[in-house]
Amino acid sequence: MPEGKVTAFAEFLGGEAARDSDFYRDFLAAAGGDQILGVDLRFESGFEARLRATRDRSLPDFGPAEREAFQAIVPHLRHAIGLFERLQVSGAEHGVYRGTVEQMGVAAIILNRDGRVVRTNVVADRLLEAGDGLTLADCRLRLKDGSQRKELEALLKSLDANPAPQRFRIARASGRDLAAIAKPIAAPAFMRGGAALALFVSDPGQEAQLEPEAxxxxxxxxRMEANLAVALASGRSLVDAADALGIAHNTARSHLRSIFAKTGARRQSQLVHLLHGGVQ
Structure with a gap:
C-alpha cells in the first residue's frame, strides 16, 4: 500500500475483483466482511509496520470521517513505532554488551545512592555468593574491609560532585585483591531512586569462565546451542558433549552447524578459540 496513506481494502485489491479472490473467500468472508482500513509505515532502517482497522457486516461501513480520523493519527503512530524500534535495537545492543562483559569475567553491580543493589550479572552473583571481600546484607553491597567500605559510601554521597570513574581494589581474606572500577550513572533528577553507580569488579588472577547465558x-x-558451545569449549568432544547434555549425536551435529553459522566459525577448534580468546 502507499506509504503513510490510509487505504481501504477494496481500493487496494481492486473493488469487486477482491471478492472473487481466494483470500477473500478463505479469510474475509469468515471474518464477516471486507471493511478494512490500513496504512503501511516504512522507516529508513528498513523496518516496516502494517496497521489495520476492521469492522464486520453488523456495523456501518467505514466512511470519510473514520478515514480522516485514522489519517490524523498516522504521525503519532509513526512516532510511537519509531520509539518501539529504537527500544528493540537498544535492547539487542544491551544484550551484546552484557554478554561481552560477562564473557570477559567482569562482575557488574548496579547500585542506587543508598548502596542498595539494583541489578547484577551472573559473574557478580557468583562473587557475592562466595562472600570473599564483598557480600550482600539487606540488599546492600558490603565490602569486608572497613576503610574501603567507607570509601564506597563517600563515593555514593559525592556522585554529582565527582562524576569521573574511580579505580580501587577490594581486599579479600583469600589474599588476592579484586580490581574494581566505579562509574557514576548519569540519570535525570526524577530517577534519583534508581541506578546511580556501576561497579565493575574483576579477579586479575582468575581465568574468565564461560557462561552459557553470556x-x-x-x-x-x-539455550541448547549455548550449552553445547560451552561444553565444547571446556574440552569435551562432540559425542561427549551430546551425552552430557542428554541429546542425540545427530541433534548435536545439527546444533553445531547452527553455531558455526551464527558465530562465523568453520571448525570446532576455531570455535573454541573464539569463545576463549577471541571475545576477550
Whole structure:
C-alpha cells in the first residue's frame, strides 16, 4: 500500500475483483466482511509496520470521517513505532554488551545512592555468593574491609560532585585483591531512586569462565546451542558433549552447524578459540 496513506481494502485489491479472490473467500468472508482500513509505515532502517482497522457486516461501513480520523493519527503512530524500534535495537545492543562483559569475567553491580543493589550479572552473583571481600546484607553491597567500605559510601554521597570513574581494589581474606572500577550513572533528577553507580569488579588472577547465558546473548544462540558451545569449549568432544547434555549425536551435529553459522566459525577448534580468546 502507499506509504503513510490510509487505504481501504477494496481500493487496494481492486473493488469487486477482491471478492472473487481466494483470500477473500478463505479469510474475509469468515471474518464477516471486507471493511478494512490500513496504512503501511516504512522507516529508513528498513523496518516496516502494517496497521489495520476492521469492522464486520453488523456495523456501518467505514466512511470519510473514520478515514480522516485514522489519517490524523498516522504521525503519532509513526512516532510511537519509531520509539518501539529504537527500544528493540537498544535492547539487542544491551544484550551484546552484557554478554561481552560477562564473557570477559567482569562482575557488574548496579547500585542506587543508598548502596542498595539494583541489578547484577551472573559473574557478580557468583562473587557475592562466595562472600570473599564483598557480600550482600539487606540488599546492600558490603565490602569486608572497613576503610574501603567507607570509601564506597563517600563515593555514593559525592556522585554529582565527582562524576569521573574511580579505580580501587577490594581486599579479600583469600589474599588476592579484586580490581574494581566505579562509574557514576548519569540519570535525570526524577530517577534519583534508581541506578546511580556501576561497579565493575574483576579477579586479575582468575581465568574468565564461560557462561552459557553470556554466550547466548553474544551470538544470539538458542539455550541448547549455548550449552553445547560451552561444553565444547571446556574440552569435551562432540559425542561427549551430546551425552552430557542428554541429546542425540545427530541433534548435536545439527546444533553445531547452527553455531558455526551464527558465530562465523568453520571448525570446532576455531570455535573454541573464539569463545576463549577471541571475545576477550
Amino acid at each position: 554466550i547466548r546473548d553474544l551470538f544470539q544462540l538458542t
